[in-house]
Amino acid sequence: MLTALARDLAAPLAANGSFLIKPGVGLMVWTLLVFGLTMVLLSKLAFPRISAALERRQKAIEESIDTAERTRAEAEQILAEYRQRLQEARAQADEIIQRARQTAEVQEREAKERGQEIVAEASQRAQREIEAATKRALEELRNEVADLTITATEKVTRKALDPEDQKRLVEEALREMDFSGLSSGASNN
Amino acid sequence: MNATETGGLPPRPAPEEARIPAPHPTDDPAPKSSVKRKLLIALGVYLAGLIALIAIYGFKGHRNELFKPQNEFKLESWVDLGIFSINKAVLYLFIAAALTCVTMIYIARRMQQRPNKVQAAVEALFRLMHDNITASAMDERMAAKWFPFIGTLFLFILFSNLVGYIPLPTNTENEINVFGLQIPSFSLYAATANLSVPLVLALTVFVSYTVEGIRAKGPIGYLKGLIPGGVQGGMAVPIFFLEVLSNLMRILSLTIRLFANILAGHLIILFMAGALAVILGSAWLGWFTLPFGIILFAFEVGLVAALQAFIFATLTAIYLGGAVAKDH
Incomplete structure (x- = not known):
C-alpha cells in the first residue's frame, strides 16, 4: 500500500515539478546580491564588534586570572613570612620561658637559702636571749634564795649575821641547790 | 476563637498537627501522574477524532x-523585472x-x-563559526581573511532555513478571503x-577556493596540487581528471545536500500536515498524520536547519583550507 501510495505521489511530482530542479538565473543573481550585501554588513557592523567584545572579555578573564595568581602568590608569601615569624616568636617565647624558669629557680634557691639563714639567725638570737633571760632569772633566784636563806637563818638563830656568815651561808645554800635543770630546761625552750 | 469563647482566657495555641503547613501541590508525586493523565487524554482525543472522522466521512x-x-514551491512573478x-x-x-x-x-x-x-547564545554561535568551523580548517591569517565569508554563509543559510519554517502568507496561488x-x-x-x-x-564557494588556491600556488601549481602526493607516472593523468571532476562534483554535492534536505523536509511536513489527506481525499488520514507532521516539524527546526548550515560552512572552510594546503 505504501509503495503504491509513493508511486501515486511521485508521478505528479515528476511530471509537474520539473521547476523544482530548474535553476533560475534571476534568483541566482538576487541570491548573490543579497548574500554579498549581508556579508558586507556583517563584516563591517557585526563581526568586528562581537570579535572585539569577545577579545575584551578574554583579556579581562586573563587579567583576572593573572591578578588572582599574583594575589595568591602574595598571599602565599605573606603566609610563609607569617609562619616564619610565628616560628621565631615561638622560639623566642620558649627561650623567654626557659630563661624565666631558670631565673625563678635561682631566685627560689636564693630565697630558700636566705630564709634558712634568717631562720638560723633568729633561732640563734632566740637562743641567746633565752640564755640571757635564764641567766638573769638564775641570778635573781640566787639573790632571792640568798635573802631567804639569810632571813630564815636569822629567824632561826635569832641573831643578826655578819657579812662573812651571810656569804658563807648563801654559798652553802646555793651549792646545795641544783639550777642546772632550770638552765637546761630554759635552753631547751 | 475569641476571648468570650475561651472564657476571657487567651486563646490556646493550635494543636501541633494543625500548625503543620499543608503539603505543597508540587511536593507530592502528582506531576508524573498528571503528565501521564494528559498523555492519556491526548491519546483518547486523538483516537476519538480518528474514529469520528472515519464515521462521518468514511474510510x-x-x-x-x-x-x-x-x-507550494512554484515561483510566481510578483513584480515583473524580466x-x-x-x-x-x-x-x-x-x-x-x-x-x-x-x-x-x-546584538x-x-x-x-x-x-x-x-548574547551568550550568539557568542557561542560566533565561537562555533570562528573557532570550530573556520580556524580548525586553515591557518590564523587565512581564517581572519575568510571568516566573514564563512560566517555569513553559515548565518545566511541558517536564517534562510529557519525562516522557512514560519508560516507566512506567501501562497498567491491559493488566496483566502478575509472580509472581502x-x-x-x-x-x-x-x-x-x-x-x-x-x-x-556553492558556485561562490567553488570560485572562492579555486581563486585562493591559484593565488597561493599559481595556476600550474594549483592544478598540479590537485594530484594527491605520491601519485606519479601514468596514473597521475587519470587521477588528475578524477580530481578535477571531484572538484566540480563538490558544487553539486553542496547544492543538492542543502536543497534536497530542506525541500524534502518541507514536503514531508506538508504531506504529514494535511497534503496527503487532501490528495487522497481522506479526512481521517489528515488527523492520523498530524502528530507525525508536528514531530517532523520540530525535528527540522531543531536539527536539520542548523545542521545543514553547519555542514555547508564546514565544507566551505575545509575546501578553502585544502586549496592552499601544500599537500592537497
Whole structure:
C-alpha cells in the first residue's frame, strides 16, 4: 500500500515539478546580491564588534586570572613570612620561658637559702636571749634564795649575821641547790 | 476563637498537627501522574477524532486531482523585472538577510561584559563559526581573511532555513478571503528549498577556493596540487581528471545536500500536515498524520536547519583550507 501510495505521489511530482530542479538565473543573481550585501554588513557592523567584545572579555578573564595568581602568590608569601615569624616568636617565647624558669629557680634557691639563714639567725638570737633571760632569772633566784636563806637563818638563830656568815651561808645554800635543770630546761625552750 | 469563647482566657495555641503547613501541590508525586493523565487524554482525543472522522466521512476517500503539493514551491512573478522578477524566493531571501543582519548587528551593538542569555547564545554561535568551523580548517591569517565569508554563509543559510519554517502568507496561488480582502494563504517555504539559492552559494564557494588556491600556488601549481602526493607516472593523468571532476562534483554535492534536505523536509511536513489527506481525499488520514507532521516539524527546526548550515560552512572552510594546503 505504501509503495503504491509513493508511486501515486511521485508521478505528479515528476511530471509537474520539473521547476523544482530548474535553476533560475534571476534568483541566482538576487541570491548573490543579497548574500554579498549581508556579508558586507556583517563584516563591517557585526563581526568586528562581537570579535572585539569577545577579545575584551578574554583579556579581562586573563587579567583576572593573572591578578588572582599574583594575589595568591602574595598571599602565599605573606603566609610563609607569617609562619616564619610565628616560628621565631615561638622560639623566642620558649627561650623567654626557659630563661624565666631558670631565673625563678635561682631566685627560689636564693630565697630558700636566705630564709634558712634568717631562720638560723633568729633561732640563734632566740637562743641567746633565752640564755640571757635564764641567766638573769638564775641570778635573781640566787639573790632571792640568798635573802631567804639569810632571813630564815636569822629567824632561826635569832641573831643578826655578819657579812662573812651571810656569804658563807648563801654559798652553802646555793651549792646545795641544783639550777642546772632550770638552765637546761630554759635552753631547751 | 475569641476571648468570650475561651472564657476571657487567651486563646490556646493550635494543636501541633494543625500548625503543620499543608503539603505543597508540587511536593507530592502528582506531576508524573498528571503528565501521564494528559498523555492519556491526548491519546483518547486523538483516537476519538480518528474514529469520528472515519464515521462521518468514511474510510475511503476520493482522490483530488486538482491539488498539486509541488506548486507550494512554484515561483510566481510578483513584480515583473524580466529575469530579475521579484517572487516568493526573493522575498524569503530578503527576509532571511534582513533577519540575519538585524539580529547580529543588534546584538553586536549591545555586547556587554556580563552577557545575557541571548548574547551568550550568539557568542557561542560566533565561537562555533570562528573557532570550530573556520580556524580548525586553515591557518590564523587565512581564517581572519575568510571568516566573514564563512560566517555569513553559515548565518545566511541558517536564517534562510529557519525562516522557512514560519508560516507566512506567501501562497498567491491559493488566496483566502478575509472580509472581502483576498490575501495569500499561509505556507511554509524556504529560499534554500529552491535549487538556485544553494547552487549560487556553492558556485561562490567553488570560485572562492579555486581563486585562493591559484593565488597561493599559481595556476600550474594549483592544478598540479590537485594530484594527491605520491601519485606519479601514468596514473597521475587519470587521477588528475578524477580530481578535477571531484572538484566540480563538490558544487553539486553542496547544492543538492542543502536543497534536497530542506525541500524534502518541507514536503514531508506538508504531506504529514494535511497534503496527503487532501490528495487522497481522506479526512481521517489528515488527523492520523498530524502528530507525525508536528514531530517532523520540530525535528527540522531543531536539527536539520542548523545542521545543514553547519555542514555547508564546514565544507566551505575545509575546501578553502585544502586549496592552499601544500599537500592537497
